[in-house]
Amino acid sequence: MVLMIVIGAVYFFLGDMNDFVSKSNLNKEIQVKQISSTEMSKARYTRKGSGAYIDWIDVELNQDEINNIVHWINSVPDSDRIALKQIPSNTSISAGIVFKLKTGKEIRIQYDLEKIYITRTDIWTRQMIYTIDQENLRDFFDKQLKGFYFGEDKVNKS
Template identity: 80%
Template sequence: MILIIVTGTLYFFLGDMNSFMSKSKLNKEIQVKQISSTEMSKAQYTRKGSAAYIDWIRVELDQNDINNIVNWVNSVPDSDIIELKQIPSNTSISAGIVFRLKTRKEIRIQYDLEKIYITRTNIRTGQVIYTINQEDLKNFFDKQLKGFYFGEDKVEES
């Protein structure tokens, strides 16, 4: 009888610990060697007559860019991570990066000129969405987006 109680207690305790660990480690370390492909695109607003258009422009990332992005994301402390149920519907994404992993999972990094959203399918089952606060990555996106809004800089200088 005591063995059953101890076993049951351990089962619930370990289950709770497992749940706690998976919730607290949203920003699981990305390993560059696990990335099979990378894509980046950014919005570009243009006018033709009285009409406005949004084109998505592909951006080539070199290995140095990829290494920097991975290091920046990996460097974010848990205190600068906020889990979300979904990306807010009123969010207007201006740039994004997708890391496709060798495991057929992906890490999607999106930027709306204010926040960085990360959607991952390589943690837990399903997808996990969270925001991070990472100044170097924000600056990288801002630099990529110079002049994207009708030729003007909607990105504010810091």
């Protein structure tokens, strides 16, 4: 009986500890000096004959844009970071940025015209996924995606 109580207490403690570690790591600051390379791509929808095609276009980011993106992500308060187990399967990503880090890990930022998803492999030993609400970063993506949908703007503005 005592053994079961001890096992239950350890399980409860480790569960709480795991939740604490997950939440506290969502705000781990990104360091620009740790980024070894950056890649960005965005979708472009076009018509060819009777079909529709999606091309992925590479976008070159300058150092000011990289600095801004890192600052915007780091400035998001904990209350605007929501942990996820995975990105929803019905999500249609329209643009994304990957920061490859000197450690061999990466930070992936994806945008679906509504939400910004962050996937990080630089935290602990497993992948962390969360959404953020950051207006400047959303505006940056929206500007990059201007006219991407068959030459029209499909960006959802409230």
